[in-house]
Amino acid sequence: MPPPQTSVPLAGPRIAAIFPCVIALALLLCSRTYAQENYFVTYSHEMEEPGNLEIAAKNVTGSPKSGNAFFATALELEYGVKAWWTTELYLDGQTTTDQSTLFTGFRWENRVRPLLREHWINPVLYFEFENINGADKALLEVVGHDARADFLGRNHRSEKKREAEFKLILSSNFKGWNVSENIIAEKNLSNAPWEFGYALGASRALALAASAKSCRFCRENFALAAEMYGGLGERHSFGLHDTSHYAGPVLTWNIPNGPSLRLSPNFGLNSNSHGFLMRFMVSYEIDQVLSKLRGR
Amino acid sequence: MRRLPLALLLFALAGTLYAGPGNGEWLRKVPAKDRNRANPLASDPDAPIAGAKIFAAHCAACHGAQAEGKTDAKHSRPNLHSDRVKQATPGELFWLLTNGSLNNGMPSWSRLPAPQRWQLVTFLKSLP
Numbered sequence: 001m002p003p004p005q006t007s008v009p010l011a012g013p014r015i016a017a018i019f020p021c022v023i024a025l026a027l028l029l030c031s032r033t034y035a036q037e038n039y040f041v042t043y044s045h046e047m048e049e050p051g052n053l054e055i056a057a058k059n060v061t062g063s064p065k066s067g068n069a070f071f072a073t074a075l076e077l078e079y080g081v082k083a084w085w086t087t088e089l090y091l092d093g094q095t096t097t098d099q100s101t102l103f104t105g106f107r108w109e110n111r112v113r114p115l116l117r118e119h120w121i122n123p124v125l126y127f128e129f130e131n132i133n134g135a136d137k138a139l140l141e142v143v144g145h146d147a148r149a150d151f152l153g154r155n156h157r158s159e160k161k162r163e164a165e166f167k168l169i170l171s172s173n174f175k176g177w178n179v180s181e182n183i184i185a186e187k188n189l190s191n192a193p194w195e196f197g198y199a200l201g202a203s204r205a206l207a208l209a210a211s212a213k214s215c216r217f218c219r220e221n222f223a224l225a226a227e228m229y230g231g232l233g234e235r236h237s238f239g240l241h242d243t244s245h246y247a248g249p250v251l252t253w254n255i256p257n258g259p260s261l262r263l264s265p266n267f268g269l270n271s272n273s274h275g276f277l278m279r280f281m282v283s284y285e286i287d288q289v290l291s292k293l294r295g296r
Numbered sequence: 297m298r299r300l301p302l303a304l305l306l307f308a309l310a311g312t313l314y315a316g317p318g319n320g321e322w323l324r325k326v327p328a329k330d331r332n333r334a335n336p337l338a339s340d341p342d343a344p345i346a347g348a349k350i351f352a353a354h355c356a357a358c359h360g361a362q363a364e365g366k367t368d369a370k371h372s373r374p375n376l377h378s379d380r381v382k383q384a385t386p387g388e389l390f391w392l393l394t395n396g397s398l399n400n401g402m403p404s405w406s407r408l409p410a411p412q413r414w415q416l417v418t419f420l421k422s423l424p
Contacts, residue, residue: 044407046407047403047404049354049357049358049403050401050403051358051371052357080403082398082401083396083397083398083399083400083401083402083403083404084398084399113398116395116396116398116399117395118394118395118404118406173406173407175410176409176410178407205409208409208410208411208412209337209346209409209411209412209415210346210347210349210350210411210412210415211342211346212342212345212346212349214349220412256353257353287357287358288357288358291368
């Protein structure tokens with residue numbers, strides 16, 4: 001006899017209906033440029049160009065030991081408000097084998113560049129409000145004592161997480177390389193301690209100069225990166241004890257006049273981590289979306 | 297009286313945020329050593345072609361497919377055939393691409409590797 005469902009699997013079909021509409025809108029508006037960052041978890045100081053909208057599906061799948069395999073998607077809508085201010089909305093959902101498919105909440109984030117010129121290290125201030133539930137598995141960051149054990153229970157939406165998240169993003173571009181460091185502080189707005197985490201990344205395009213011919217498979221359209229991220233405990237138990245950490249390579253293919261595809265196998269670095277996660281992402285960037293909607 | 301410095305600060309900030317677009321203000325900010333940088337790809341025959349490709353991918357949406365500029369009720373994106381661009385040194389254009397003019401809506405293109413930014417400069421300098 002199958003175990004009883006603890007959540008109502010209605011949101012999944014809704015997401016399934018919305019997602020093709022968003023992609024169709026993107027194709028209708030004809031994407032022109034490609035997405036920017038070469039990481040999944042780490043942020044660099046690259047901002048969305050003002051007026052551009054990026055639509056992305058960030059996916060992660062894993063099969064935790066002693067648990068059920070899962071597939072989580074974060075639908076990302078990123079808009080450049082100003083050249084120094086980017087805002088993003090994430091809609092999260094997940095499906096877990098032998099359990100359910102459900103919408104797990106939303107996140108609204110803002111990134112602001114306080115310094116208006118390029119420096120050796122470029123800071124970006126990041127603010128996010130999350131309204132997600134305990135079934136969220138998007139793994140957009142790892143903080144505090146987040147661990148594989150969190151993924152072993154059944155899907156349930158009773159645990160509400162209204163959280164504020166702050167990041168200090170430090171990022172440098174040097175000789176074709178980008179090196180980024182993120183320091184994360186997250187607070188559940190109910191009575192819970194601050195949680196901390198980090199993300200580090202380095203990336204480089206496979207060719208620094210563009211070729212003169214039009215081509216999809218030119219080396220300049222590919223970027224290779226490595227990233228590492230994990231938790232740093234809580235306010236009262238800061239450090240690496242009982243935390244999880246991941247590392248992995250990231251390959252990005254920016255298809256000219258088309259979408260960007262990104263793939264990253266992530267490997268858990270200790271026993272609290274998932275042994276293996278596969279991340280993949282498809283993104284479209286629509287230039288000057290409001291002008292196009294106005295028909296100009 | 298104590299509020300006066302705060303009011304002045306807010307006024308200055310607002311002025312900065314709403315500075316007029318495409319006013320060439322950025323030219324005064326370019327350090328001398330950057331202004332005098334030579335374009336290492338100036339004599340590369342492929343550079344303007346590759347630069348045109350980069351321009352089409354990243355710049356044409358705002359500046360127009362022919363770099364003719366775009367103006368609407370809210371924005372004025374400069375015409376890149378202008379005298380200001382023609383008279384700017386390659387180093388000044390490279391500096392602008394690297395730093396952007398964030399107050400005026402021009403993003404930083406430091407994410408493009410330096411050779412691609414020089415290819416763009418070569419293309420801009422080849423515009424009639």
